[in-house]
Amino acid sequence: xxxxxxxxxxxxxxxxxxxxxxxxxxxxxxxxxxxxxxxxxxxxxxxxxxxxxxxxxxxxxxxxxxxxxxxxxxxxxxxxxxxxxxxxxxxxxxxxxxxxxxxxxxxxxxxxxxxxxxxxxxxxxxxxxxxxxxxxxxxxxxxxxxxxxxxxxxxxxxxxxxxxxxxxxxxxxxxxxxxxxxxxxxxxxxxxxxxxxxxxxxxxxxxxxxxxxxxxxxxxxxxxxxxxxxxxxxxxxxxxxxxxxxxxxxxxxxxxxxxxxxxxxxxxxxxxxxxxxxxxxxxxxxxxxxxxxxxxxxxxxxxxxxxxxxxxxxxxxxxxxxxxxxxxxxxxxxxxxxxxxxxxxxxxxxxxxxxxxxxxxxxxxxxxxxxxxxxxxxxxxxxxxxxxxxxxxxxxxxxxxxxxxxxxxxxxxxxxxxxxxxxxxxxxxxxxxxx
Ligand SMILES: Cc1ncc(COP(=O)(O)O)c(C=O)c1O
Numbered sequence: 001x002x003x004x005x006x007x008x009x010x011x012x013x014x015x016x017x018x019x020x021x022x023x024x025x026x027x028x029x030x031x032x033x034x035x036x037x038x039x040x041x042x043x044x045x046x047x048x049x050x051x052x053x054x055x056x057x058x059x060x061x062x063x064x065x066x067x068x069x070x071x072x073x074x075x076x077x078x079x080x081x082x083x084x085x086x087x088x089x090x091x092x093x094x095x096x097x098x099x100x101x102x103x104x105x106x107x108x109x110x111x112x113x114x115x116x117x118x119x120x121x122x123x124x125x126x127x128x129x130x131x132x133x134x135x136x137x138x139x140x141x142x143x144x145x146x147x148x149x150x151x152x153x154x155x156x157x158x159x160x161x162x163x164x165x166x167x168x169x170x171x172x173x174x175x176x177x178x179x180x181x182x183x184x185x186x187x188x189x190x191x192x193x194x195x196x197x198x199x200x201x202x203x204x205x206x207x208x209x210x211x212x213x214x215x216x217x218x219x220x221x222x223x224x225x226x227x228x229x230x231x232x233x234x235x236x237x238x239x240x241x242x243x244x245x246x247x248x249x250x251x252x253x254x255x256x257x258x259x260x261x262x263x264x265x266x267x268x269x270x271x272x273x274x275x276x277x278x279x280x281x282x283x284x285x286x287x288x289x290x291x292x293x294x295x296x297x298x299x300x301x302x303x304x305x306x307x308x309x310x311x312x313x314x315x316x317x318x319x320x321x322x323x324x325x326x327x328x329x330x331x332x333x334x335x336x337x338x339x340x341x342x343x344x345x346x347x348x349x350x351x352x353x354x355x356x357x358x359x360x361x362x363x364x365x366x367x368x369x370x371x372x373x374x375x376x377x378x379x380x381x382x383x384x385x386x387x388x389x390x391x392x393x394x395x396x397x398x399x400x401x402x403x404x405x406x407x408x409x410x411x412x413x414x415x416x417x418x419x420x421x422x423x424x425x426x427x428x429x430x431x432x433x434x435x
Contacts, residue, residue, distance in 0.1 A: 074101030185333015
């Protein structure tokens with residue numbers, strides 16, 4: 001190329017959740033069956049979308065309007081429905097005008113960071129959901145700033161660290177929370193949320209709250225949306241149907257803008273997001289068209305409750321099975337469908353191994369661990385090679401400073417899930433004691 005055409009932030013775009021798939025596919029091709037515990041797609045893990053939701057889709061497909069463009073912000077009836085639901089929950093009041101649809105939250109996330117001023121930074125949790133942390137890092141061509149979710153305190157955020165970093169770094173302009181969190185399953189209490197809002201208010205920051213799992217909160221857990229505590233702080237809540245319906249292939253999510261009238265610059269920023277969507281014309285019409293019908297159907301919330309019960313039961317089982325490894329910290333998630341285990345500092349070394357029976361797989365894993373890689377990724381490769389269980393390492397996969405790994409709670413068959421978790425437990429034990 002006559003000039004460099006690659007964006008300086010390009011190397012920050014890392015999505016280990018899918019990258020590990022390339023290695024796992026090779027392992028599979030060499031004859032080792034793979035148990036896919038890496039990606040949060042309920043459909044890929046065998047969950048069936050209810051027939052009654054499919055009937056709404058089939059009905060919508062018979063209408064000509066489904067095939068047309070929608071308004072830039074999204075179908076008006078759908079936005080009105082969402083605004084109405086939001087308003088009857090209490091807290092901040094919005095109108096259909098404060099809602100903007102995207103082709104999935106992945107699209108929304110990349111637009112949000114792309115359109116931030118180059119020097120404006122957003123601090124997010126550690127471990128981090130990589131679409132946020134990578135997009136934020138790429139936008140600034142710099143490492144993503146994080147505050148710790150503390151594995152020793154049930155993944156509660158370290159608010160002292162958050163405030164210290166915010167006060168020390170004048171470029172931090174926003175705080176990201178993911179609630180319920182991916183990868184930890186942590187749910188922010190109303191008190192914690194209020195403290196985060198207070199920090200945002202004190203330092204004149206805006207808040208992004210990714211609430212894609214907000215209807216996947218387990219029984220007995222108090223859940224509070226950003227809207228309930230935002231007060232007069234500018235904020236953006238993110239919602240979607242990928243995990244709920246579940247319809248990840250529908251590529252449909254939306255953002256809700258709060259307190260646009262309270263800050264002129266925040267208002268201009270949200271307008272730039274709307275204008276960017278206008279250049280694209282709009283987001284996909286079909287899934288938007290179905291949201292009011294599906295969510296108002298009396299079967300919807302009982303259906304979600306049944307799914308949540310299943311994830312909660314899987315979480316309890318996994319926590320029980322993994323509890324007795326002293327070097328491993330696990331907490332029962334309170335929502336979403338992931339669980340994260342962290343290794344104690346110093347527990348992992350670069351000489352630990354697992355025996356791999358399949359020669360071709362053994363060679364592949366040896367070549368991968370011969371390069372300089374984080375210690376948790378090394379464990380994840382051995383786990384994959386020796387047992388076929390495919391999980392995601394925390395350091396590379398979730399921009400984390402902790403060694404650990406994430407697996408999902410999506411497995412439909414309880415016996416299969418139990419077997420997978422027992423396989424992980426045995427592998428962790430053998431690996432830690434291999435030297
Ligand atoms: C926290 C979080 N936000 C956003 C997304 C992306 O969702 P979508 O399918 O709407 O792009 C995911 C997907 O796993 C997620 O876990």
